[in-house]
Amino acid sequence: MKFTTLALCATLAAAAAGSAFAQAKEQFFPVLSYRSGAYAPNGIPFANGYVDYLKLTNARGGINGVKVIWEECETGYATDRGVECYERLKGKNGGATVFHTLSTGITFALTEKVPTDKIPLITAGYGRSESTDGMVFKWNFPLTGTYWDAADIILQHIAKKEGGWDKLRGKKIAHIFHDSPYGKEPIPLLQERQKMHGFDLTLIPVTHPGVEQKAAWLQIRQLRPDYVLLWGWGVMNSTALKEAVATGYPREKMYGVWWAGAEPDVKDVGDGAKGYNALTLQHGAEPNSAIVKEVLDKVHAKGQGTGPKEEVGEVLYMRGLKAAMLSVEGVRRAQERYGKGKVMTGEQARWGYENLALDQKKLDALGFAGVLRPISTSCADHRGDVWARIHTWDGKKWNFSSDWYQSDQTIIKPMIKSAADKYAAEKKLARRDVSDCQT
């Protein structure tokens, strides 16, 4: 028992040392990242982009003069470590502003914790789809898109290619997914669409971490589906592509979600991945955008860049930039209400995320011209508009290969409503009153 107390004392001391730096006039952004483990190839560029944007924000003079500070914590994509990181960072430096988890599993665990801690949780392009309903999920923000939107848009694209929804009848579509909440999220929508259009849906799960996919691709070989949807992450994506090459399944018929369409996924496969398609969460790889030039100029040129210079502007790096931009702009929006140049609490920042109004002019000024489309949120809609395109790997880089799509809200909205109501009933939560929107 002495050992226990000793270890506890040591940890206490470490914790105390960490919290001694609390200062005023600094907005604290915790960064949950994973730079090790099976998902590191994808976690690293995202974290680099996120941190680089925070550095850029300081180089630009902070948020109306408020300096931003941040601290990284390694989750390794594991839920229990993620929870530990959250507990470690949430109270530091005057309190965390907002959390991005970059993991659906951690999102589920934190969704239960953020309402009591009063810290918003942004899951831009992942997380629980039903958290779009801000009247039930007050603290969750799946900004710019959820997996239901992603699945819907891929199916729209396939239908368009085939020449209409009615042409999908009898077609075989296989959904290869990471066997976790992440990969399972889109299934309800796929099934809904299946009922409407009568295609055959085969669900093929791949267990974590996704390096063993022989069985899945054997199934593909037997089934010969017309299209394959790939819901993978980390090493699972490149493994799937290699297996597709080995099986001889045409890459042109494969569609990845926006987390399965970045450089780390295809680079190892090189030419083998040629023709592979993936969804983009608005932006693709944007090496020529104004924001990338500014990052290179103001951060990397000064030797303060977080990752390798060559990766700046790649798909996941851009997504990190975008996630950080949303974090920062929400605070800026909150400052409009609660006082410019002040440090916002998590609760105040939440109002900012709920009332985001990033029109094209503001985005252009931030350097996101051609990268992002306007984003606005409200009390009832915590996600904003969903815009996506398909891009295709040509062996060297990603090129856009489709027009803009928007997910079909006539299908998704009722699904969100019923899923959110189910959650509220399970949790015995009341829907927020309209008057609550003003707080």
Added chain:
Amino acid sequence: MLYRENGQFKTSYEADQQIFPILQDRIGIGLLLAFAIVGVPLLADEYLFRAILIPFLILALAAIGLNILVGYCGQISLGTGAFMAVGAYAAYNFLVRIDGMPMIAAILLGGVCATVVGVLFGIPSLRIKGLYLAVATLAAQFFCDWAFLRIKWFTNDSASGSVSVSNLSFLGVAIDTPVEKYLFCLGVVIVFALIAKNLVRSHIGREWMAIRDMDVAAAVIGIRPVYAKLTAFAVSSFMVGVAGALWGFIHLGAWEPAAFSIDRSFQLLFMIIIGGLGSIMGSFFGAAFIVVLPIFLNQALPALGSLFGLEISTALVSHTEFMIFGALIVFFLIVEPHGLARLWSIGKEKMRLWPFPH
């Protein structure tokens, strides 16, 4: 000099057979319990509760359960994660499907379900031994992983396969704050540790140990292997199941099968090997070592680096954490193959002889 039993005469069987026969031990444990119940809630902050103390207590409970099976009965099991998962999911189903089900009842019923599954997967132990049994229990792990991922009924048809609980209460008192959660876990752990300690000192514990030391000899002197092995599986899985339910309900709040993966089984096995096989105290040591050390390293390394003006990246920290952690495990096993609990008892022996230890 203080720690000496001279002059403590036992005049009754009860006095002779109590858990801590030495007065100083009783005082020490009493003080420790008083500190855990009264002192810690006053001193610790929220982070310490949520990230360290609660996981430590819950995993210590699971380690006690596993120690009964592996340390006392000698049946190696790699299915601990699975039994935790059964406990967690069963408790979840009892809670959401039966209206007005009290949380503590759901957790205990989760333990009962884990017992049933544990005994079921324990049946092969009657025929196979040692490493072969470990492989058989591994099947439990894979089966449960599969079942909770695939069978929608277990997760109440949740689309993503993730389940969550909230609004926990115990005897009408809401369990929301970290202190309440801590005290609840502490209560459960104290009760079960006491039960476990008494079980292993009773005739049934002696049967387990006889089976562990030599099952043929045990059978010859009239111990039924079926009964002894299956009771060990039952008691062990019950505690592990309760720990699993606590892990889901109290610690995580929302979980998916990955929370109880094969990694968890290995982690628990390492806990009891490092802490000490066949020792209740060792389960606590092992849990502390495995839970606290990685987190401590994770926080201490950047602090250490900044002392020397180095900025250590989180990736390097997590890699170094793995290396140091692994090296420490090897070191402890070389220095004391019987685990930290053995070090503790050697220390006590030396204290008794102090100032002339040999």
